Amino acid sequence: MITLKKSRAVQSRAITLLCLGILSGIVSSCNNFLTAENPGAVEEQDVTDAKYAGLIANGPIYAFQLAHTDVAYWNAQFTDELFNRAVFVEEGQIDRRELYSDMTYINAFIYAPLQRSRYLAEDATRRLKVILGDSATRDLRVARSLAYAGYSYNYLGETMCVTPIDLGVPKSSEEIFTDAIARFQEAITVGTAARTFLQSLPTPNVNAIAAADSVRNFALIGAARAALNKNDKAAALNFAGQVPGVFEFRAYYSDNTTGQRNRTWERLTAGNNAYMLNTPFLAMAGDPRVPRVAGTTGRGTTPLSSPSYSTFNNTVAGADFAAASSIRIASALEAQYIIAEASGATAATLTFVNARRAAGLQAPVTLTGDALLAELRDQRSRDFYLDNHRLGDLRRYQKYYSVDLFPTGPYPGSTSGAIYNSAVSCWPLPTNEINGNPNIPR
């Protein structure tokens, strides 16, 4: 009987253990079961692995290029570069500068893309510094990320009325330009160190050195642009003066997928959504830098590729945009414009203006003072047509030169008496930021 009892006790212990084993198996399989597979994303805490360094470094390029093409188009419609012909209500409102925070376009095409571009550039800088350690101070990828961060700040400062950073208190455009200059300066430092390091290698890579130079020049022009927007002409001259005579830096697009396309092509060539009618650019016919579709019917007066676009062919007849047209972001030409504007109505400025007039098949002029500066502004508008310089320029002219070139008065073609909203010269914060940022007073 004792044996029987023992055997029963052993049996019951075994059953208990078996049950516990089954239970723990069920619990652990439950935990696995409750972890859903996600092949489309990686969790934030895992983005510190060195295997992601290349992808991280490409993030700022991706986000900036995407933002640039959208912002360039919508800022063109916001300013006097384009006149809306699309039927969607918000597009007409943007053209008239009747802006309010809950417009979907502000967040979708302007603010959110620019903020993501800024964040990804700064996030990439932070993550690359962790991954690279000490070598981050001379790593080209870090320099490039910093430069893109600076340009994102520049665009935010030129475009938005105010801009909060990382859920902070909204900053004025001047503060944003100051932040931009800080990023550019670090980019210049890291880019210069990268060049020195690359040159010190036993077998220097010429392409890598050229890339370091390119990033440094890109940052210098960005810094000069920010300084000019702050009306710090000395700093602008300093930065722009370091840029070599031949240089340009571009944003690239492709017809590979819809998301990689140049939006200006999508809107003007494929979509036919705006044209030059009712803008000052209509009167610039004959200048190969401002080409347009001939006539006034059909697609007539729709812009064709301007100088910053890779499809620009420098003829009066012009050429259409393409889905893969790249866009010049920064160039030696811009550095020269910055120097001219910062220097004022000098003889050198007149020489430069006449050189640009020649590019536009215009006869030379002999202007001085405000007339010369007005001509400089006119030439600049042609050389940088549709490449996202115009809004920053108009705001700068309005603020520091008391020159208002924003369209005003009755809105052409309106049957309801609509007028341009002269009180608006920048984009308001979208509702998303106002509602989601605890540091914005309501």
Place this chain on the structure above:
Amino acid sequence: MPLFRSLTRMRYRILVLLCLTSSAAHGQGTVRGHITEAASKRPIAEAQVTITGSQVGAVTNANGDFVITNAPSGSREIAARRLGFTRIARTVSIAAGSETRVDFEMLASATQLGQIVVTGTGGEVEKRTLGNSVSTVNVAELTEKTSFANVSEVLQSKTPGLTFLPGSGAPGTAGEIRIRGASSLSGYAPVVFIDGIRFNAGDLGQFAPTGGGTVGLAQSAQVTSALNNLNPDDIESIEVIKGPAAATLYGADAANGVIQIITKRGTRGQQQLQWTVRAEQGTNQYSLLPEDNYTTCDAVKQAATISTTDTRPLWPGCAGLPVNSVIRGNPMADDPRAIRDGGLSKLSMSLRGGGDRYSFFLAGDRDTEQGVFFNSDNSRTSIRSNFGFNPNSKSDVAINLNWQTSRLRLPIQDESANGLLLSARRGLPGRVSFFTNPADSGWRTIAPSSANRYQNYLDNERLTLGATFSYTPFTWFRNRLTVGFDNTVGQAQLLFLPGDIDVSQDPDASTGANLRSTPTRKLLSLDYAGTFAFHPTASLSSSTILGSQVVSDRSEALRATGIGIGAADITLVNLLQRSTGAESFSENNSVGYYVQEQIGYKDRLFLTAAVRADDHSAFGTNFDLIVYPKFSLSYVLSDEPGISGALEAAHISSFKLRSVYGQAGRAPSAYSAPQTYTVDRVTLGTGTNSALRTSAYGNPNLKPERGEEFELGTDLGMFSERLGFDFTYYNKTTKDMLQAVSIAPSSGFISSPLVNLGEVNNSGIELSVFGVPLQFRNAQLDSRVSLSTNRNELVSFGVVGKLYDTPSGQAYGSVQQHRPGYPLGGYWVIPPQRAADGSALLTPAGAAIFNTGDTARRYIGPSTPTREVGFSNTLTLFRSLRLYALLDYKGGYYQFNLQERNRCQSSDNCARTNNAAARFPQTAADSVLFKELAVYRNASTPPEFIQKADFIKLREVSLSLDIPRRLIARVGGQSARLTLSGRNLGVWTDYEGVDPEVNSYGGRNFARVDAYSIPMIRRYTASINLTY
């Protein structure tokens, strides 16, 4: 005839075999009987007759006859049960070797307290024990009366509290279902079960039917629903439980209610094999033609030329007419290529049978339906098999299998420039044609010759397999395990051949495009319940249920896009000029446990308490289990001896009070909790590379919503159950609402994370009245009214300073808003400024003036019905002729009439803006009209285009005739019925659009816009139903 004879012979052979295989043991007798409806004396078919306490039973045939051949001898209780009737039982003495006759007259039951309910209860229970309301739609009875194309139509206006909002009248498109109002900002769809297994009722994954979907054409869209691929003829009944109070046992997915579809099955018991054949033919008609387009031939138009170089008149239709003449046109009505009468046909067959230990139901059907547009078709083929058997007296197995395949061709409609309705309604009479073909004159953006080529197909295959194992080792302990697998595989294609579409509409599609997609979804569900039932004392009963549910839901899709077709007969995606691919994947897994205790006192007072705990793969890492409680009380007062006499004196035959409080939830969507990065394509010079970018902002504290509900109601039967009331008051609050809070883009993230904030309240009443106001031997009138109200209110966003939000997917931004204190998705507009006399103030240029800013907005009203009434009557004459009609009222809401806004503001072809008195005022009265004209023509949305949408529709009408049995018997049949049915036969409304029910954003939460969707189509069918 030979076929009928052979079927008859087969039936008898099988019956003989069944009889031979049945036990002929000693001590057994035969029970034979006939069951009729007490009032009309009509035979009741498919009633289940059982010998209480045994496995032996039978099912009545179409004549109401039954026979039980192996009934155990002795004194036995014989019981009969049928949905819609009061259970009846009688004790008889069965002598071995002899025959006992038992005839029953069953009373139609208004309250049906004895009805078995399986949804939200943990097992089969009688309705009398429930503290919550359950609506049961007797689908088998409805499909006998009239014709339904899909399950949505079956549910429409039959269940108080369930609102069906259709999208368009195109076959195959789906509407949305709300039960007791929208309870969350992020979704309100109920969950669906079929025979106890979780069923995917979601979208089938077609391409947006509005256009190429490549460049801005997918602005609005109709959706599809897997629910509509079920054959209504296969369904026995549908149970609807309506909120957290009733759905606690379904846990973190059921706060929006549960719909349980119970398919037909064989009934255990001796019976004849029953064959049923139904054949149906019909037609779909475009019944609500839009009003005409107008052009005012003013002097400007009469002088206009095509261009400065082409001096032909731009408005040739105005030539020679007096200045300011108004001309009109209507291409939709005038062009025979635009719409058609679409044919429909249906053939379904079923076989039903069983014995003492098994039962089966086999069915197959083939449906085809043409829409009113030439590019609109839908077809379905399905097979269903339900098989049940008892291996022994303690076990029971039920296996259900459904396979179906469907093919849907969706028309192009809604707010797409390629839509035929848009093209028609924006037409400009008198203007030179927009097309080169003279036959296309009058159309604006696309002509039928192009639109009819639109090819948007969705092929779908579905396999649903379920098995339920029941094991009762002891009389006090029952186990039930249900395993289900629901697999949907789709093949979607959107094909544009070169030239099908104009380059101005879509530059990609104009070169030819082939888009393919293979959406698949797999749902695996496991459901266990163990019930311990015993009687502690003679008066008390106890039922304890322990249960668990496991659900795994996985969706994936592969998509390929080819652009640029070089030759029309070579369309493979990889052979086109530009090809891309995409893949999507989503997975959700959940586990839930529950325990429920029910104490019954003398079978008339029932107290229930339950608690359910859930864990889910979408919960945040900082959140673990969610726990939902439930308490309910049911008191059948009419069984209380102390007051039953008084109730009887008041002609109250049954009276139950009930009350329930409970909670249930709704889990977040997949991958909402973790903060994630993803990879996108970046162009580097001439090449493409990969780049990491931010994706979901995430929320580690994410948890399910908590819906809590209090419900109070009564079931009342009067005049021997000839009149019944089912009244319920509910008050439902969703807390910790899942809402996508716009993330401030300065965070670097764009997508809106889900957070648990805010509160939504829904309250209302539901009343069902069932009555038999006329009851004679040869005439009976059955009436049914279902009435419901819903008051929906966003109590709070829970976000400090957040004033309002706009429904995602609403292309017209702030015209619909969520604002605290108002219904979700209500309509808001800025009214024009008006003088004290009510006339519009105008600018010097003659334009209406609108204030700006948020404070200028005014609330117009809710966007979905707040009052609904369904009123149906069935008049039966001479027990064989039946006339049935259903009137459907929906009211207390508004609709955004975007069509009219576009026509007045953009196209200038509406009646208002072509009112000669307004355009060219001559009198003082005309000047008032002129000011209103300025309002209509303004680019803002004035309140005039948000219009009251109340309507009454004559939803269903049918006339059915039972062929005399003696005639049917000559061909070996049991019964035959001829039915003529009509649907959407009339509408009464003040709404100025074509149909107040359409929504060109079908399936998007809250967004409701009337923009060029096909109105609900009118349908006529004729069917014959034969039973052998």
